[in-house]
Amino acid sequence: xxxxxxxxxxIDVAGLQVFDPVVRLCYxxxxxxQLRRIGLFIVIPLLTLAAFVALWAYVGPRHKxxxxxxxxxxxxxxxxxxxxxxxxxxxxxxxxxxxxGQDREQALAAVNARIEELEPQAEQAAAQLAEVxxxxxxxxxxxxxxxxDEYRQMRVDFRDESQRREAELEDRAAHLSGSxxxxxxxxxxxxxxxxxxxxxxxxxxxxxxxxxxIEDAKAPELEAARAQSNDLGQExxxxxxxxxxxTSDNLxxxxxxxxxxxxxxxxAFLQASSGEEALxxxxxxxxxxxxxxxxxxxxxxxxxxxxxxxxxxxxxxxTGFVLxxxxxxxxxxxxxxxxxxxxxxxxxxxxxxxxSPIVWLPIVFIIVGGFIPEPSDSALLDFFNxxxxxxxxxxxxxxxxxxxxxxxxxxxxxxxxxxxGVAAIDKDHINVARxxxxxxxxxxxxxxxxxxxxxxxAGLRISLGVxxxxxxxxxxxxxxxxxxxxxxxxxxxxxxxxxxxxxxxxFVVGLIGLLLDRIMIVFQRLVSFDGAPTAL
Amino acid sequence: xxxxxxxxxxxxxxxxxxxxPLEKTDLKFGFIKLTDCAPxxxxxxxxxxxxxxxxxxxxxxxxxxxxxDNVINGNLDGAHMLSGQPIAATIGIxxxxxxxxxxxMDLNGNGITVSNNIWEEMQQIDFDLDTPFPEHPISAxxxxxxxxxxxxxxxxxxxxxxxxxxxxxxELRYWLAASGINPGMYTKTDVGGRTDAEVExxxxxxxxxxxxxxxxxxxxxxxxxxxxxxxxxxxxxxxVVTNYDIWQNNPEKVFGVTKKWADANxxxxxxxxxxxxxxxxxxxxxxASGHYVNRDEAVRILSQPNYVGADYNVIKNSMTGxxxxxxxxxxxxxxxxxxxxxxxxxxxxxxxxxxxxxxxxWGQITEPKSAAWYAETxxxxxxxxxxxxAAQELLDEGLIEKDEIxxxxxxxxxxxxxxxxxxxxxxxxxxxxxxxxxxxxxDFVGTTAGN
Numbered sequence: 001x002x003x004x005x006x007x008x009x010x011i012d013v014a015g016l017q018v019f020d021p022v023v024r025l026c027y028x029x030x031x032x033x034q035l036r037r038i039g040l041f042i043v044i045p046l047l048t049l050a051a052f053v054a055l056w057a058y059v060g061p062r063h064k065x066x067x068x069x070x071x072x073x074x075x076x077x078x079x080x081x082x083x084x085x086x087x088x089x090x091x092x093x094x095x096x097x098x099x100x101g102q103d104r105e106q107a108l109a110a111v112n113a114r115i116e117e118l119e120p121q122a123e124q125a126a127a128q129l130a131e132v133x134x135x136x137x138x139x140x141x142x143x144x145x146x147x148x149d150e151y152r153q154m155r156v157d158f159r160d161e162s163q164r165r166e167a168e169l170e171d172r173a174a175h176l177s178g179s180x181x182x183x184x185x186x187x188x189x190x191x192x193x194x195x196x197x198x199x200x201x202x203x204x205x206x207x208x209x210x211x212x213x214i215e216d217a218k219a220p221e222l223e224a225a226r227a228q229s230n231d232l233g234q235e236x237x238x239x240x241x242x243x244x245x246x247t248s249d250n251l252x253x254x255x256x257x258x259x260x261x262x263x264x265x266x267x268a269f270l271q272a273s274s275g276e277e278a279l280x281x282x283x284x285x286x287x288x289x290x291x292x293x294x295x296x297x298x299x300x301x302x303x304x305x306x307x308x309x310x311x312x313x314x315x316x317x318x319t320g321f322v323l324x325x326x327x328x329x330x331x332x333x334x335x336x337x338x339x340x341x342x343x344x345x346x347x348x349x350x351x352x353x354x355x356s357p358i359v360w361l362p363i364v365f366i367i368v369g370g371f372i373p374e375p376s377d378s379a380l381l382d383f384f385n386x387x388x389x390x391x392x393x394x395x396x397x398x399x400x401x402x403x404x405x406x407x408x409x410x411x412x413x414x415x416x417x418x419x420x421g422v423a424a425i426d427k428d429h430i431n432v433a434r435x436x437x438x439x440x441x442x443x444x445x446x447x448x449x450x451x452x453x454x455x456x457x458a459g460l461r462i463s464l465g466v467x468x469x470x471x472x473x474x475x476x477x478x479x480x481x482x483x484x485x486x487x488x489x490x491x492x493x494x495x496x497x498x499x500x501x502x503x504x505x506x507f508v509v510g511l512i513g514l515l516l517d518r519i520m521i522v523f524q525r526l527v528s529f530d531g532a533p534t535a536l
Numbered sequence: 537x538x539x540x541x542x543x544x545x546x547x548x549x550x551x552x553x554x555x556x557p558l559e560k561t562d563l564k565f566g567f568i569k570l571t572d573c574a575p576x577x578x579x580x581x582x583x584x585x586x587x588x589x590x591x592x593x594x595x596x597x598x599x600x601x602x603x604x605d606n607v608i609n610g611n612l613d614g615a616h617m618l619s620g621q622p623i624a625a626t627i628g629i630x631x632x633x634x635x636x637x638x639x640x641m642d643l644n645g646n647g648i649t650v651s652n653n654i655w656e657e658m659q660q661i662d663f664d665l666d667t668p669f670p671e672h673p674i675s676a677x678x679x680x681x682x683x684x685x686x687x688x689x690x691x692x693x694x695x696x697x698x699x700x701x702x703x704x705x706x707e708l709r710y711w712l713a714a715s716g717i718n719p720g721m722y723t724k725t726d727v728g729g730r731t732d733a734e735v736e737x738x739x740x741x742x743x744x745x746x747x748x749x750x751x752x753x754x755x756x757x758x759x760x761x762x763x764x765x766x767x768x769x770x771x772x773x774x775x776v777v778t779n780y781d782i783w784q785n786n787p788e789k790v791f792g793v794t795k796k797w798a799d800a801n802x803x804x805x806x807x808x809x810x811x812x813x814x815x816x817x818x819x820x821x822x823x824a825s826g827h828y829v830n831r832d833e834a835v836r837i838l839s840q841p842n843y844v845g846a847d848y849n850v851i852k853n854s855m856t857g858x859x860x861x862x863x864x865x866x867x868x869x870x871x872x873x874x875x876x877x878x879x880x881x882x883x884x885x886x887x888x889x890x891x892x893x894x895x896x897x898w899g900q901i902t903e904p905k906s907a908a909w910y911a912e913t914x915x916x917x918x919x920x921x922x923x924x925x926a927a928q929e930l931l932d933e934g935l936i937e938k939d940e941i942x943x944x945x946x947x948x949x950x951x952x953x954x955x956x957x958x959x960x961x962x963x964x965x966x967x968x969x970x971x972x973x974x975x976x977x978x979d980f981v982g983t984t985a986g987n
Contacts (some may be wrong), residue, residue: 495841
């Protein structure tokens with residue numbers, strides 16, 4: 001029984017109250033009530049989610065623009081898989097570069113076998129595609145050619161008729177008499193002619209639109225053939241690159257070559273007869289040794305892929321968040337403690353709070369750039385890159401600018417909440433501190449901060465949410481590697497998967513935001529003694 | 537046997553690396569998502585950088601301004617740049633910094649696309665355009681009445697280009713001005729270049745072009761591939777003319793680095809240029825019947841999401857010797873992208889001077905300059921010495937043929953009149969060239985200002 005309550009407490013603290021009825025049901029506690037709660041907290045949300053997906057699947061593909069159509073859930077899933085496959089492929093290429101000995105030979109054999117298997121398939125697919133394409137083109141031309149001819153004839157007729165009418169009108173104008181009625185009649189005739197012209201033009205345009213519709217009509221067979229040929233071509237390209245990574249570009253082979261060269265030089269050096277030759281060879285040996293060292297530490301330059309970018313974004317938001325907290329909590333405490341300080345800070349807070357990240361970023365960029373004149377030789381960057389996990393994700397000026405922008409936009413909720421929390425401390429607590437004659441620091445650490453903690457954490461939670469939202473925009477603008485850069489790059493690709501990839505990002509960002517929020521809830525619960533509910 | 541051969545070449549490479557220790561081996565280059573970034577991408581993917589002992593990362597940049605800033609502030613070692621960028625940066629149009637180039641990445645490769653509506657109106661106006669296969673090149677003559685109609689309504693036709701000093705800006709202006717349409721002048725106070733404009737040009741990053749065209753903010757644009765083919769395949773616009781028709785074999789992108797970087801890393805610079813020359817050569821390799829043998833693979837590589845990332849079919853439409861003007865209008869254009877032929881990769885002074893004349897013609901250079909100034913400025917930016925050192929090493933290593941490089945040139949291409957309006961361009965006489973145009977700034981022949 002004790003375990004049950006511990007479990008329930010853990011669930012509560014972790015902010016996973018939705019599972020509370022499940023646990024209670026397992027222990028057989030009021031099954032009816034628990035079932036009702038499960039229905040309310042679990043079944044209904046799931047149903048809503050399902051309804052949303054169903055609606056999306058129905059409406060999405062029916063909403064078309066020239067740039068594409070809203071992707072269906074299946075297409076989005078495919079895009080997500082492709083994005084992750086790209087990452088896996090790049091990881092494999094990086095691993096291939098480092099493979100040596102038997103491992104390398106086995107991998108090479110597997111790659112070669114797969115290439116041999118795929119090559120005929122790809123050839124066949126390409127041939128089939130060419131055939132389908134030809135067939136489509138001839139069929140389209142057959143369909144469209146007579147229409148174009150007809151259109152051309154219409155156009156010619158229209159031109160001739162128009163010229164004839166205009167000549168007639170010209171002639172009539174030349175012979176106009178002085179009578180008002182005749183002149184007005186002429187005006188009407190001209191008006192009528194213009195109307196007729198407009199009508200004819202509209203007719204021509206409508207006819208042409210018909211041709212356009214035929215040309216734009218989708219050819220599912222052609223698209224399928226294209227997709228098939230593309231998939232095979234893509235995989236072959238990947239396999240061929242792997243083959244290079246396992247043979248001519250392989251680290252172990254390059255090292256072996258370098259070693260062999262070094263040995264030869266060393267032997268030649270030992271047998272060198274003249275001083276000049278010996279010096280030259282000794283120099284060469286040193287150069288060769290340096291080259292070997294370089295090869296040994298070299299890695300495959302893997303491009304940024306979404307999983308890495310997600311990791312970097314999370315690190316970036318936390319860097320900004322820590323920065324924001326370091327600034328906001330002390331200032332907040334001072335504001336809460338001292339009314340004069342609060343009055344002094346109010347205009348600054350009110351002025352800067354509503355400023356958008358898009359405005360902050362260029363300003364921050366210039367300021368950060370001032371501190372880092374030479375990115376390859378900067379103590380500040382070296383400091384950040386020496387931090388264990390962070391360093392692996394290449395801290396550069398763009399990263400710092402994004403983090404600082406996040407900090408600037410997200411410090412306000414923490415600041416305001418801290419000030420509020422400190423100002424609202426029970427007078428009794430302060431009086432106790434006075435009686436005990438606590439110094440400023442002990443008062444701060446023992447009384448002020450602990451009683452303000454729940455509100456501080458409520459502020460931090462909002463700050464992290466704001467920071468996460470701001471980060472994507474900041475990365476996009478500063479082209480700092482991360483989710484924001486991924487969004488911008490994929491949008492710029494303008495490929496058939498672009499829109500689906502945006503949806504993938506929506507879910508990734510949403511899920512991570514949810515996760516971050518849950519983490520903050522846990523902290524918030526841990527420091528609240530009153531057990532106050534923390535909303536959703 | 538193969539092992540022995542690689543061994544021998546690596547010995548050679550080692551000898552070279554002994555002669556020239558690299559100052560920096562981990563490099564980061566920027567590029568914009570355009571098919572003409574191909575030499576950079578290919579040099580990386582086909583291992584040409586690795587052969588030189590370089591480990592290179594190539595990173596997509598969001599727009600030309602950010603790319604240039606990143607090169608200048610040292611976040612990037614070098615980048616795929618518009619030909620006008622090193623020139624403008626060096627003479628102080630926009631961000632001032634001494635940027636140099638030793639390698640021209642490609643010739644041609646741009647197109648002017650107009651929206652479907654404008655195309656239909658042009659067809660209404662010009663009877664001959666109203667067929668599925670109109671005769672090329674198409675001039676802006678049929679556009680002029682539309683421009684005038686817009687003006688009479690108190691409106692101006694809006695067109696997009698990618699950067700104030702981009703080839704695209706000058707090509708679009710050239711095409712419009714050749715038909716008597718004033719694209720507007722830059723002045724000291726008007727850095728947007730819209731003074732007296734009949735058509736207003738504005739900057740849009742290349743990948744945004746189709747979106748902005750479809751949204752109706754602009755009625756046409758001049759941009760590199762694959763963004764014209766994208767318009768064709770999505771049915772949102774019609775490419776009317778390629779820059780090959782505006783000026784045959786015009787210089788397009790260069791590989792730019794800062795002067796500071798080039799001075800600090802001379803051997804690395806040569807090594808990079810070597811890899812790029814090989815990449816250009818690989819891209820332009822043809823079989824006996826003149827078909828490109830490696831372009832399909834190049835397209836496959838470029839369509840990866842971390843490079844150009846557009847669909848394989850879209851990139852392929854312009855890169856394999858063809859160009860689609862409309863869905864049914866596919867034409868052979870073997871020279872739409874030139875990466876190596878015609879001494880394309882050599883950094884010609886005359887190319888630099890052409891861009892300078894255009895900057896003066898449209899007022900970006902606000903004061904008249906002397907002919908000597910044009911030549912001196914080009915020599916400050918283009919580094920044929922670096923190029924020729926790299927080429928010599930490649931020749932010694934047996935990787936290129938002797939006749940593929942213009943060894944003894946003075947850096948000036950012969951005068952040419954292969955422009956859409958037939959005006960002759962002779963780089964030795966920039967002022968005369970300037971004065972031969974109807975629209976744009978004209979200078980006195982005897983001018984000595986700027987010396």
